[in-house]
Amino acid sequence: MNTDFKATVEALIFASDSPLSVDKIARVLEVERTLVQAAVEELSVDCSHRGINLFKLAGGYQFMTSRRFYPMVLKMKDTDRSLSLSQAAFETLAIVSYRQPITSQEVAAMRGVQSVSNILRNLQALELIRIAGRKDVIGRPMLYRTSQKFLELFGLNSLGDLPSLEEIGVNDS
Amino acid sequence: MDFSPTFDLELQLEGFNGPLDMLLHLVRKQKMAIADISIAPITEQYAEYLNRMEELNLDIAGDYFVMASTLMLMKAKSMIPREQEAFEEMREELIFQLEEYEKVLTQAGKLRERHKEISRSFPRSYKEKIEKEDWEFKVGDNGAFLLVEHYARVVERRKALRPILIRPKPYTMKDVLSLLFSVFAEKRKVRFSALARVRERGFVVYLFVSMLELVREGALKATQTDTFSEIILQRRTIFTEEKQEQLVARFE
Structure with a gap:
């Protein structure tokens, strides 16, 4: 592989604010996406032992510090990246992520409460969920889905990467 | 259990x-x-x-x-x-x-x-969003003028925020009600327009409210033949001074 090409891809990924997709890189560089894919995979191997690793997130690639150096980086940054969500918020987010698209009423029913609209509003403010149309029933309630940012913040490449219940040892029939 | x-x-x-x-x-x-x-x-x-x-x-x-x-x-x-x-x-x-x-x-x-x-891995901290925000305030050669412009805008805004002064009326509900009592102590029948003549809007409103109050209390009878036509006020009873004071006191 042309080292300059690989370095270009590296530069693009580094300069992007959010995970950069192979398609986008291919469009920018006006090359075949298979070429980009190959470069990305090499880059990933190249930096696997470095302080920054290449992460596959939300359908793209992003450089982030290696998990191994978390304590030191944290000490330098002084603030944790993690969201402080209540248990109720995590439950609500879990319901939306596993059963999307879903209405507010359906989420509330699953949690056995009358309303989750406040929690949904907060999750929306955090850009973890978004409104994705309306359900075609009486009242046309809004449907919620998880966002790109949700995938990023939960280390998922796509919704298909959500840990399945079988994987955790629960029978989901 | x-x-x-x-x-x-x-x-x-x-x-x-x-x-x-x-x-x-x-x-x-x-x-x-x-x-x-x-x-x-x-x-x-x-x-x-x-x-x-x-x-x-x-x-x-x-x-x-x-x-x-x-x-x-x-x-x-x-x-x-x-x-x-x-x-x-x-x-x-x-x-x-x-x-x-x-x-x-x-x-x-x-x-x-x-x-x-x-969350144990950190991305670059640089955020494009901040860079893209509309930062109008870029100081160049004309920095001083820009500063004056901004200052002028602040002054303008302050003007817009200045409170509206509410001037006290030269009369109160009490005064208007007392006036009505004194009018009907002498006359039996008065046209509303005669009472409201030449007075400004605030007074007419007070007068109208007082009229309604007295109609409700049974002191006056108001008749109007058509929408927006003249209101004729007729005395039904004369209240004792004590009762009059009581009514006036409601608007303290």
Whole structure:
């Protein structure tokens, strides 16, 4: 592989604010996406032992510090990246992520409460969920889905990467 | 029944995330499979937990009471032979709900773990968003003029925010009402327009309100033949001075 090409891809990924997709890189560089894919995979191997690793997130690639150096980086940054969500918020987010698209009423029913609209509003403010149309029933309630940012913040490449219940040892029939 | 409120319970009560959470806790405490849930004892325990929460002055969401009444309804149905079928249906529904909720808890836990794990890696801190924000204030060669412009804008804004002065009226509701009393002490019949003549709007409003007040109290009778036509005011009784003072006092 042309080292300059690989370095270009590296530069693009580094300069992007959010995970950069192979398609986008291919469009920018006006090359075949298979070429980009190959470069990305090499880059990933190249930096696997470095302080920054290449992460596959939300359908793209992003450089982030290696998990191994978390304590030191944290000490330098002084603030944790993690969201402080209540248990109720995590439950609500879990319901939306596993059963999307879903209405507010359906989420509330699953949690056995009358309303989750406040929690949904907060999750929306955090850009973890978004409104994705309306359900075609009486009242046309809004449907919620998880966002790109949700995938990023939960280390998922796509919704298909959500840990399945079988994987955790629960029978989901 | 092995139910005794303990210190442990007090800690636990605040931590429930809703009625299903509490119910699941009770089922687990009994070391029972969800599918084997027996309604009567669970209903009692649930009610006891609720009572305890009330004693502790915890802020209990209405959701908990909805569940309590559902449980009690089920318990009642379970004791009526011809309601057996309906009871079984409700029980199945509750079991389904609890099992689904248990899955949600597992999934929420899994999400929490994933989030914790990925949060141990940091992306670049640089945020394009901040850069892209509309920062109008760029100081160049004309910096000083820009500063004056901004200052002028601040001054303009302050002007816009200046409070509107409300000037006190030269008369009060009390005055207008007293005036009406003095007019009708002499005359029996007066046209509204005659009273309102040459006075400004505020006075007319006060006059109108006073008129309505006196009509209500039975001191005057108002007649109008058509919309927007002249209102004729007629005296019905003359109030004693004491009664007049009473009415006037309402508008202190």
